[in-house]
Amino acid sequence: MSFFIKLIETTDSERRALENLPKVHAMINHGLTLEEYQTFLHDMYHIVWNFCPIMASAASRCSDDFRQVRYRLYESIESEKGHEAWVFDDLLAVGGDAEKAKATLPSLPVQSMIAFNYNAVERVHPCSVIGMLYTLEVVSSVYGGRVATAISRAIGIPGPRGFTFLDSHASMDLDHMAKLTELVKTIEAPAAQQAIINATRVNFWLFGQVFSQPVFNQPATARAA
Amino acid sequence: MNLSEMLNLEMPKKSSYGQRNTQFDLEFEPDTGTIWAWFNPTGTPCFSLGLLNDIRAHDNMLETNKGCVPQSGQLHKANYYVVGSNIPRVFNLGGDLALFILLIKSREREALAHYAKLCIDNIYPRIRNYGCPTMTTISLVQGDALGGGFETALSSDVIVAEESAQLGLPEILFNLFPGMGAYSLLARRIGMRAAEDLITSGRILPASKLYEMGVVDVLAKDGEGESTVRSWIAKNQKRRNGFQAVFQARQHIHPITREELDRITDVWVDAALRLEDRDLKMMGRIVRSQMRRMDNFAAKTPQAALAVAG
Numbered sequence: 110m111s112f113f114i115k116l117i118e119t120t121d122s123e124r125r126a127l128e129n130l131p132k133v134h135a136m137i138n139h140g141l142t143l144e145e146y147q148t149f150l151h152d153m154y155h156i157v158w159n160f161c162p163i164m165a166s167a168a169s170r171c172s173d174d175f176r177q178v179r180y181r182l183y184e185s186i187e188s189e190k191g192h193e194a195w196v197f198d199d200l201l202a203v204g205g206d207a208e209k210a211k212a213t214l215p216s217l218p219v220q221s222m223i224a225f226n227y228n229a230v231e232r233v234h235p236c237s238v239i240g241m242l243y244t245l246e247v248v249s250s251v252y253g254g255r256v257a258t259a260i261s262r263a264i265g266i267p268g269p270r271g272f273t274f275l276d277s278h279a280s281m282d283l284d285h286m287a288k289l290t291e292l293v294k295t296i297e298a299p300a301a302q303q304a305i306i307n308a309t310r311v312n313f314w315l316f317g318q319v320f321s322q323p324v325f326n327q328p329a330t331a332r333a334a
Numbered sequence: 335m336n337l338s339e340m341l342n343l344e345m346p347k348k349s350s351y352g353q354r355n356t357q358f359d360l361e362f363e364p365d366t367g368t369i370w371a372w373f374n375p376t377g378t379p380c381f382s383l384g385l386l387n388d389i390r391a392h393d394n395m396l397e398t399n400k401g402c403v404p405q406s407g408q409l410h411k412a413n414y415y416v417v418g419s420n421i422p423r424v425f426n427l428g429g430d431l432a433l434f435i436l437l438i439k440s441r442e443r444e445a446l447a448h449y450a451k452l453c454i455d456n457i458y459p460r461i462r463n464y465g466c467p468t469m470t471t472i473s474l475v476q477g478d479a480l481g482g483g484f485e486t487a488l489s490s491d492v493i494v495a496e497e498s499a500q501l502g503l504p505e506i507l508f509n510l511f512p513g514m515g516a517y518s519l520l521a522r523r524i525g526m527r528a529a530e531d532l533i534t535s536g537r538i539l540p541a542s543k544l545y546e547m548g549v550v551d552v553l554a555k556d557g558e559g560e561s562t563v564r565s566w567i568a569k570n571q572k573r574r575n576g577f578q579a580v581f582q583a584r585q586h587i588h589p590i591t592r593e594e595l596d597r598i599t600d601v602w603v604d605a606a607l608r609l610e611d612r613d614l615k616m617m618g619r620i621v622r623s624q625m626r627r628m629d630n631f632a633a634k635t636p637q638a639a640l641a642v643a644g
Contacts, residue, residue, distance in 0.1 A: 114445050121383045121433070122376070128432055129377035134625045251435050255618065290440035 112302055113293045116243070119306050123313035124247060132320035137252055140263025141325075147205040148216075148324045150196055153274065154207075155215035158193040159223045161186045167230035167238035175301065178236055181292050185242070195274040202271035203264065218318035225315065229308050236301035240308025242289055248316060249278040250286050351405050352395075356388040359420060362403045366567055367413035369396075369403060374420040378624050380427045381482050386452045393459055401466030413574065415464070416563055417490065418474035425473075425499065428481025428512075429453075431621045435614055438606055446606055450599035453482060453514040458592050460489040461515070467582050470574070472566075475499045475541065475550075476559040481512055488519035491581040494552040494566065495541035496559045501549070502538030508620065509613040513602025515595055522588040524548055 127133060141149060168182040200207040214220060229237035257275035261268045269276060296302055319325075348370055352360040359372040371392070375385045396402075402409035419425045429449075437445045463469050473487040475495035484501045487493050495501070503512045511517075511533055520529035524547055532539075545553040554562035570577055609617075 110448070111444055113440070113442060114448050117433070117437075117445055118383055124432075125377045125382055125384075125430075128625075129628075131629065134629050138622055138626050138629075247436055250439050251432050251618075255622065286436070286439040287441045290442055 111294050112296050113290050115302070116293055116306060116309065120309045120313065123310045127248075127313050127317045128252065130317050130320055132325050133252070133317070136259070136320070137256060138259065140256075140259035140261070143203065143264045145325055146203060146260050146264060147200065147210075148322065149319075150200045150203070150205060150274075151210040151213070152215045152219040152319055154193055154196040154200065154210055155219055155223065157189075157196055157274070159226075160192075161190050163223075163226045163230060163241065164189075164238055166227060167235040170230060170235035174298070175236060175296075177292065177295050178239065181288075182238065192274065192277075195277065199271050199274050203266055216319060216322050218315050218321070221318075222312065222315040225311055226308070229304065229311075233307075234301055234304035236296060236298075237304040237308040239289075239293060239296070240305045240310075241312050243293065243305070243309050244312035244316060246286050246289055253278060349405065351403060352392055353388075356391075357382070357385040358388040358392055360392060362405055362410065362412070364405070364410055366564075366571075367411055368567065369412050369415045371415065371417045372420040373418070373426055375426075378427065378430075378432075378621075378628060379419065379421045379424045380430045380624070381453065381486075382430050383433070383449070383452070386456060389456050390452070393456065393464060397459060397464050401464055401469050412466075412469055414470050414472060414567055415460075416472045416474050417486070418476060418559070421477065423477035423498075424483075425475045425477050425479035426483030426486060427478065427624055428483045428485075428505075429514075431617050431624070434606065435617055435621070438609055438614060441607065443603055443607060446603045447599065450514060450602055451596075453485075454592070454595045454599055457485065457489045457515045458590075458595055460486075461519070461590055462585070463491070463581070468575075468578055470578055470581065472563055474559050474563050475501065478538075480538065481505055482514055485512055485514050485516045485519065488523070488549075489515060491584075492551045492566070493549065494554055494559060494563050495544070495550045496554045496556050497540070497542055498556050499541040500538045501541060501544055502536065503533050504536045504538065504620070506534055506536040508616040509609055510605055511602065513599050513605070515590070515598075517598065518590045518594060520549070522584070522590065 136145075140146075164182045164186050168179045168186070171179040171182070197207045197211065200210055215223075226238070226241050229240070253275065257268065257272040260275070261272055293305070296305065347365070348361040348363045348368075350360065351362050352358075357373070357375045359374045361370040361372075362368070363370065371389075373379065373385065375382055395404075396412070396415075399409055401412050403412050404410075433449065434446075437449070459465070460471055463471055470492065471490040472492045472494060473490040475487050475493065477496075477499055479487045479495075479499065479501045481503055484503055487495075487501065503516055505512050517529055517533060520532060523529075528547065539547075541550050541553060544550040552562060552566055
């Protein structure tokens with residue numbers, strides 16, 4: 110059995126737990142309010158801003174035994190760098206204070222997610238980064254497809270301005286997922302496998318916690334007001 | 335008054351057994367030797383890897399014990415193995431479509447084949463009555479049984495369905511087909527032509543219609559599925575040996591082999607990997623409609639709310 114199957118099996122309950130959060134259901138099917146979307150983009154800005162440094166940190170720590178991971182990370186850094194500007198522009202387009210969002214700390218779950226991923230690649234195993242990549246690919250490729258449309262409809266802003274980041278990640282994922290799967294299947298060292306499994310579990314869980322913030326859980330009447 | 339009351343039947347005692355905290359709740363009724371097994375999946379009521387593994391763990395134990403159930407330090411022979419669902423108005427919605435999307439986008443033949451094998455590892459032993467020719471298997475369908483949920487219902491000797499239950503094979507909507515036994519099991523009950531018609535139309539039919547077609551064996555009034563199963567067991571108790579022989583004969587007349595099921599899953603994996611972006615988008619729409627449906631249930635019933643929350 111390939112490590113990809115093991116990864117799918119051992120992290121399936123965390124994926125399904127994220128899938129089954131009522132707020133995630135609501136976002137996928139009915140979008141978000143403007144305030145929720147602005148909060149979401151604020152968090153996404155900091156995730157994306159730290160994405161490349163985390164990958165760089167992991168790449169610098171990969172031994173030659175994991176050179177395929179290192180090379181894949183170089184490619185990912187090249188393709189992902191600058192995407193925080195998309196989020197910044199989206200935030201501006203939907204009336205958010207992008208400069209303030211840039212200068213303000215993200216939510217506690219996102220601070221935890223960023224801190225966890227730096228620590229995991231620097232202190233546990235550099236291959237932990239694959240758990241972060243896998244989680245974000247699954248979220249965008251499996252669940253992200255219609256989110257931009259649902260949010261656009263819900264807040265009455267037609268797009269594409271304001272939705273560049275979500276739209277681009279929902280459409281570019283087909284090859285991403287297949288390439289990532291190929292990379293996962295090359296990992297044979299038990300310590301690296303365990304680090305990837307743990308990082309995947311933690312990232313799925315923390316991503317779900319983003320939606321536990323009060324702004325995402327106001328009663329419908331408060332949201333309408 | 336339901337059938338149990340009309341026949342003045344006393345409700346036999348059931349007690350839980352098996353591992354705790356699984357997605358497959360188990361009870362055993364020593365008086366009639368009946369296993370009552372209930373799907374209790376967290377989240378969308380589909381065949382997740384967790385549920386499939388929990389079912390397999392139990393059924394492996396049952397096969398190892400030659401159809402006996404361990405309880406109070408003793409092994410009890412199981413005469414009947416009923417499978418139903420703890421989720422209101424849903425038997426099972428079939429395969430884990432979100433997982434399918436993930437695996438198809440990953441172009442992961444091995445992982446898709448692994449999922450399919452796990453399904454067959456569960457269905458095939460049931461078709462063979464877990465190697466116990468004296469055990470009758472019963473599907474108790476009290477809500478919608480779609481795709482793999484319908485296939486599972488078909489894998490039992492007897493299908494008892496409540497009138498408002500809807501059953502069908504919607505896979506054609508996203509350009510696929512039900513590959514884990516539906517064709518073989520339906521063809522055995524209603525012939526190949528009618529089986530293909532159900533598969534290629536993707537029609538979802540009420541239990542009453544499927545009863546007329548000979549797919550459902552016993553039609554129960556809504557809310558009376560469990561008592562109808564009890565009544566069926568009580569009514570046929572004296573003829574149990576004859577019934578079991580008929581079910582065995584069915585397997586000789588229309589045998590379904592593991593090899594046949596495995597080959598069909600190979601076809602399914604190939605077909606799944608040929609799906610295009612528009613097909614996956616349709617699959618995604620169905621995932622979302624399943625989510626909406628569970629939200630609606632959760633809003634209406636506290637039990638479903640707990641199930642959705644996992």
